Amino acid sequence: MSTATEPVFKGWAGLDAKACQGNLDFQSFEPKKWDEDDVDVKILYCGICGSDASALSGEWGPVDGVCPQVCGHEIVGEVVKVGSSPENGLKVGQMVGIGAQCDSCRECVDCKNHEEQCCPKMVITFNSPFARGNGKGSISRGGFAKYWRGPSRFAVPIPDELDPALAAPLMCGGITVFNPLEHYGAGTKAKNIGIVGVGGLGHMAILFASAMGAKVTAISRSEAKKEDAIKLGATGYIATGDDLQAAFAAHARSFDLIICTSNPPEFPIADYIPLLRPRGVFCFVGIVPKPLEFGLFPLVMSSAHIAGSNIGNPDGIARMLKFVVEKNIKPWIQRWDMDEINKAMPSFVNGDPRYRFVLVNTDNGGKM
Structure with a gap:
């Protein structure tokens, strides 16, 4: 296992259905228990998606009375810790992106065919229980945070030629x-x-x-x-x-x-x-x-x-990122300092993005 720094896990959590109205609470949280195919990622950028607003507003189920919801699933950041058996050949210092899925069973026909997005036990990047390894039973935490931990299979390398802020909305949308x-x-x-x-x-x-x-x-x-x-x-x-x-x-x-x-x-x-x-x-x-x-x-x-059509698998995300570089595709984004998330979320819900909001952790090295 290699590591450049020991991360401290803090993020903006939804505690009730008023979270999207500017009431996310910045607090510490427990990441999944460590598995040797995991990576820790210092989050630089995270897009805001409609699914985040749906979860935080209660459309997907109660927000009150459950564990704090750290949403966000268009994550781009720097690998700071790697287990002894990483996939994708990941190394400390590499830029990666994580989308709406962060794990699967690895055993079903779909997983073996590299169609993990169809796995009946797929793990969503936030508010979803991990189902294997040491992390079994841990709840996934998303990208409205300073750091992310999860299986390296779902941390896709970002090409050097691609602005990492522009890569964020590509990871789900x-x-x-x-x-x-x-x-x-x-x-x-x-x-x-x-x-x-x-x-x-x-x-x-x-x-x-x-x-x-x-x-x-x-x-x-x-x-x-x-x-x-x-x-x-x-x-x-x-x-x-x-x-x-x-x-x-x-x-x-x-x-x-x-x-x-x-x-x-x-x-x-x-x-x-x-x-x-x-x-x-x-x-x-x-x-x-x-x-x-x-x-x-x-x-x-x-x-x-x-x-x-569902989201794509990690291999498809990699092909998409290569295509984006080849064709010089640039999503239209507006950047917000992640510390201003309680202003960004109400603006997002109001329909203001033209056409995607990207939150920036400037203290982690993200660029406005």
């Missing part, structure tokens, strides 16, 4: 859209792609799909984000307004693939199916709470598919 774009052949099999929602995930989906060689159309409720969408690489834009059928009338059978990055309370999927070309795919990456309602006849007649 980026891979969430890169994964289905890669899987469904953006730019090759899927030459015409629609992106529903121009936000944290949507703006990265436009960047990726355009860089992959696809013709990209952004789909949003109003004209407000049209200029941004064009700057990001979209060549088309549909403002749906309140009448989707009228807005979509001229675009029937236009898209090989549509990625939905928004997560409204309900989603009118029946209005979107006619946009698909035969054998086209409509893929959700955002969670819509209300069950979908649609007739099967249009789906069957066009041999279309409705799908969902």
Whole structure:
């Protein structure tokens, strides 16, 4: 085992459902118990994701009466401690990123096929119990903190050519859209792609799909984000307004693939199916709470598919980071000092990001 310093684990914890209103509490916490495939990481940057707000506001379950929730799962930092059996060849001093998953069972078919994001025992990067090794039963703690500890398999090396602050939102938001774009052949099999929602995930989906060689159309409720969408690489834009059928009338059978990055309370999927070309795919990456309602006849007649896509595995994250460097892709971020997290979270919930907030631990060496 090698170590450069002994970390002190402190972070901003949610104690009740008012946490997102600027009530996160800075406190010490216990990391997972050490395993020899673990690493400790000095956190420099951490993106804020909608999942963090959902957890801290009680949408995913009670916040009160449970262990303090240290969220954050778009982590980038420097390795400061390495066990005796690290994966990825990690060494002290290396820059790594950790996304929404921090462990898996390592034994199921999906894990053995390097599809850990499909593991039925996947461990989320915050508020999730570890299920193996010395750390079994320990609760995962996320990146709204000074240090992170977890399995080295899920700490992905950051290329030297990539600004680590820009890498942070890629660790969850980026891979969430890169994964289905890669899987469904953006730019090759899927030459015409629609992106529903121009936000944290949507703006990265436009960047990726355009860089992959696809013709990209952004789909949003109003004209407000049209200029941004064009700057990001979209060549088309549909403002749906309140009448989707009228807005979509001229675009029937236009898209090989549509990625939905928004997560409204309900989603009118029946209005979107006619946009698909035969054998086209409509893929959700955002969670819509209300069950979908649609007739099967249009789906069957066009041999279309409705799908969902999870985050990607560590190998996919590594491919994405390489692609980002090759294509010089730069997510649009706004940096906040992590000490100002109780101002950043309410601003995030208010919908202010254009298009991703990144928290910076300046005392650890992060750059504003």
